[in-house]
Amino acid sequence: MTELNLFNTLSRSKEIFKPLKKSAVTLYNCGPTVYHDQHIGNFRTAMTVDILKRTLLHFGYQVKHITNITDVGHLTDDVGGTGEDKMEVGARREGVSARAVARKYEKLYKADLTLLGNIPPFKWTRATEHIDEQIALIKKLERKGYTYRTSDGIYFDSVRDTDYGKLAGLKSMKLRAGARVDVGEKKNPSDFALWKFAAAGVKRQMEWPSPWGVGFPGWHIECSAMAMKYLGETIDIHAGGIDLIPVHHTNEIAQSECATGKLFVRFWVHGAFVIEGEEKMSKSKGNVKTMEWITAEGFSPQDYRYLTLQTHYRKELSVTIESLRAAQVAYNQIAEFIRNAPRRAGVVNKEKMAAFDCAIADDLNMPRAIAVLWDVLRGSDTAVNKRATILAFDEVFGLQLKRLKKDSADALPDVVKKLLIDRNNARANKNWAASDHLRSEIRTHGFDVMDTPEGQSVVRVLY
Numbered sequence: 145m146t147e148l149n150l151f152n153t154l155s156r157s158k159e160i161f162k163p164l165k166k167s168a169v170t171l172y173n174c175g176p177t178v179y180h181d182q183h184i185g186n187f188r189t190a191m192t193v194d195i196l197k198r199t200l201l202h203f204g205y206q207v208k209h210i211t212n213i214t215d216v217g218h219l220t221d222d223v224g225g226t227g228e229d230k231m232e233v234g235a236r237r238e239g240v241s242a243r244a245v246a247r248k249y250e251k252l253y254k255a256d257l258t259l260l261g262n263i264p265p266f267k268w269t270r271a272t273e274h275i276d277e278q279i280a281l282i283k284k285l286e287r288k289g290y291t292y293r294t295s296d297g298i299y300f301d302s303v304r305d306t307d308y309g310k311l312a313g314l315k316s317m318k319l320r321a322g323a324r325v326d327v328g329e330k331k332n333p334s335d336f337a338l339w340k341f342a343a344a345g346v347k348r349q350m351e352w353p354s355p356w357g358v359g360f361p362g363w364h365i366e367c368s369a370m371a372m373k374y375l376g377e378t379i380d381i382h383a384g385g386i387d388l389i390p391v392h393h394t395n396e397i398a399q400s401e402c403a404t405g406k407l408f409v410r411f412w413v414h415g416a417f418v419i420e421g422e423e424k425m426s427k428s429k430g431n432v433k434t435m436e437w438i439t440a441e442g443f444s445p446q447d448y449r450y451l452t453l454q455t456h457y458r459k460e461l462s463v464t465i466e467s468l469r470a471a472q473v474a475y476n477q478i479a480e481f482i483r484n485a486p487r488r489a490g491v492v493n494k495e496k497m498a499a500f501d502c503a504i505a506d507d508l509n510m511p512r513a514i515a516v517l518w519d520v521l522r523g524s525d526t527a528v529n530k531r532a533t534i535l536a537f538d539e540v541f542g543l544q545l546k547r548l549k550k551d552s553a554d555a556l557p558d559v560v561k562k563l564l565i566d567r568n569n570a571r572a573n574k575n576w577a578a579s580d581h582l583r584s585e586i587r588t589h590g591f592d593v594m595d596t597p598e599g600q601s602v603v604r605v606l607y
């Protein structure tokens with residue numbers, strides 16, 4: 145079996161990946177906060193996780209994959225741990241309940257993932273459906289002396305965790321404790337809420353009783369509680385966007401490892417940002433793009449998926465109309481070949497498959513794997529075998545090429561249609577010279593004709 149090398153944020157180096165248990169790789173990724181449309185950067189991260197999962201499946205592993213749905217507790221200031229719950233913001237904006245907002249955006253998110261070709265996780269876990277597990281974990285931390293109480297909640301005491309900040313290499317998190325920042329009642333700037341109390345006199349839409357008083361869980365605790373419930377106290381791979389490293393994932397590690405005394409995650413995999421030209425996409429810059437924007441501009445979800453495959457997941461991806469257009473042209477050429485190649489069982493090219501395996505095993509190097517696909521397309525294999533090889537690659541790319549329908553005959557130019565009829569007649573009369581001549585003529589119009597048991601099959605010449 146090819147050895148899979150993955151870049152691990154924890155060690156800042158590529159390491160050979162082997163799962164803890166032979167039975168299945170355990171994989172967790174942080175899902176969306178469902179109070180708003182997700183932007184295309186979130187979908188890029190989700191596709192990176194999907195590519196990772198498909199690569200593991202390709203190399204023969206079983207994968208047990210969980211994604212959470214944050215439907216409570218994510219505050220507008222998620223670094224400082226203050227502000228308003230984003231779900232309540234969404235509820236006010238749309239004039240419906242927080243729960244209705246959550247379900248609406250969860251549904252939209254899942255629908256977009258389906259269009260993008262992602263394999264759904266084994267389980268979607270909602271934070272609001274795991275309140276007991278979160279309370280149990282906080283109680284465990286409390287028993288071990290890692291928590292303290294302020295007037296607005298129960299906090300994690302990050303100074304008690306000697307490893308705090310190891311994922312981000314942030315000894316500075318502690319240094320900042322001495323800086324003059326307003327930490328409110330917190331002992332240190334990096335301390336974070338495990339449980340927040342509902343403000344006195346305010347009835348929240350989402351609140352639950354707890355040993356400390358009525359309130360709701362902090363954002364970070366949900367991921368630790370749900371990951372450990374379904375995947376065990378030590379999981380193989382935890383993935384997410386790089387923006388989650390310094391706070392969210394740092395805090396997940398702190399609370400999980402202090403509670404269990406065990407390593408929480410063996411491999412941390414982080415995807416880079418999407419940028420527009422040179423600029424990071426962000427709400428404050430007002431340049432946030434959604435999947436709706438992609439389709440409104442005339443691109444398909446597959447065009448966007450193809451575009452993401454062309455850039456390594458740890459590099460920033462520039463999404464512009466021009467980059468999408470180039471991706472669309474390339475994707476269409478591949479799609480057209482697959483649509484029109486004869487639908488017979490072919491033989492996968494072993495040499496190309498080895499090159500493909502080598503690329504994806506090198507920290508999911510999809511740009512190199514895509515280059516192998518083009519080698520196959522331009523190579524000298526028969527169309528039947530090219531199709532078989534490309535469809536085998538697509539089990540990892542997830543471009544859903546297998547689902548493409550054959551081009552209808554009306555998609556061909558009239559002149560080509562007429563030449564095909566002539567050639568068909570020539571072959572029926574066993575006039576092979578005329579048949580060959582007509583094949584050359586069809587080629588001058590940009591089409592290659594092949595003879596299959598089902599008759600003539602036409603593909604567009606790519607070059």
Ligand SMILES: [Zn+2]
Pocket residue numbers: 173174175367392396
């Ligand atoms: Zn998370």
